Amino acid sequence: MRTLSVPCRHLWWRVIAAILLCLASVIVASAQRSSFVSRFAGSGGSRPGAYGGVESEQRWDLAVLYSVQRSKTVTGTSNFFQMTGISGNLYWNVFHGLGLVGDASFMRAPNIAPHIDLAEYTYLGGLRYTTGTGSESRAPKRLQVFVEGLGGKVKGFNSIFPGPNGTTKNAESLALEGGAGIDWRVGRKIGFRVVQADYVQTYLPNGQLNLQRDVRVSSGFSAHF
Numbered sequence: 001m002r003t004l005s006v007p008c009r010h011l012w013w014r015v016i017a018a019i020l021l022c023l024a025s026v027i028v029a030s031a032q033r034s035s036f037v038s039r040f041a042g043s044g045g046s047r048p049g050a051y052g053g054v055e056s057e058q059r060w061d062l063a064v065l066y067s068v069q070r071s072k073t074v075t076g077t078s079n080f081f082q083m084t085g086i087s088g089n090l091y092w093n094v095f096h097g098l099g100l101v102g103d104a105s106f107m108r109a110p111n112i113a114p115h116i117d118l119a120e121y122t123y124l125g126g127l128r129y130t131t132g133t134g135s136e137s138r139a140p141k142r143l144q145v146f147v148e149g150l151g152g153k154v155k156g157f158n159s160i161f162p163g164p165n166g167t168t169k170n171a172e173s174l175a176l177e178g179g180a181g182i183d184w185r186v187g188r189k190i191g192f193r194v195v196q197a198d199y200v201q202t203y204l205p206n207g208q209l210n211l212q213r214d215v216r217v218s219s220g221f222s223a224h225f
Contacts, residue, residue: 058133058140058224061091061183063193065220069107072214074206083109083118087218091146093133101128101148103177107216118159122175122200126150130183140224144183150184151176154202162207173203173210191222 069083087105096099108119115131127150132141155177161171185191196218203210 014069014188060092060225061093061130061222062088062225063091063196063220063222064088065193065196065218067105067107067216067218069200069214069216071109071112071212072207073112079171081109082110082118083107083214089129093130097130097133099128099130099217101126101150103150112159116160119157121155121157122152122177122202124150124152124175124177126177140185142185144185145180146183147180149178154204156204161205162180163205168205171204175203176201179216181218185224189224191224193218193220193222195219 002082006012026219065087067085067087069085071081071083073079073081085105085107086104089103091102092099092100093219103122103124105122106120107122108117110117112118126149130145132144134140152175153172155170155172158169161168169192177198177200179196181196182194183191198216198218200212200214200216202212202214204212206212
């Protein structure tokens with residue numbers, strides 16, 4: 001299995017450092033907000049909800065999605081192919097819509113070239129900002145929009161990955177992802193991920209630039225807590 005090159009490895013550690021720095025910042029901000037609320041707003045954190053009863057600020061979001069990804073082989077100028085699969089992501093609202101998100105996906109495409117298939121796992125972590133999650137005085141909105149940036153790893157398998165030391169059937173590399181999406185809450189806890197669009201960049205060995213730039217579109221169901 002091919003490991004990350006030296007430049008990619010340095011970039012990987014920069015991504016980890018940036019995520020940890022942002023995590024520390026949002027945790028400090030959340031602690032300061034909690035102290036302020038407990039001092040000046042009494043119990044806070046709950047109000048009449050849009051669906052009846054009392055509804056608190058939305059803290060967690062879990063989505064299970066069906067995904068379609070547009071990718072390209074290294075030969076030719078128009079050799080695009082389509083990967084399909086499932087993905088899931090978990091979001092924790094730390095401070096007024098700014099929070100942490102983790103994402104895992106499995107994608108597969110048969111016959112991307114004669115007698116060659118491709119399957120990929122990705123697992124990523126990063127930051128997301130979501131509008132309309134609510135506050136101490138406002139209930140979460142039905143329509144919510146988010147933007148996010150993540151970094152992690154991709155593992156390709158059951159395919160052909162040419163490299164300087166020969167060809168392998170499995171490979172892994174750094175993966176970067178940025179995107180946005182729209183959630184529609186149809187009930188107190190249940191919602192629909194209307195659309196999520198992501199740009200995915202990976203560095204799997206391909207015998208040329210060892211670089212892939214893909215576009216992924218997803219839709220599915222979500223749960224809010």
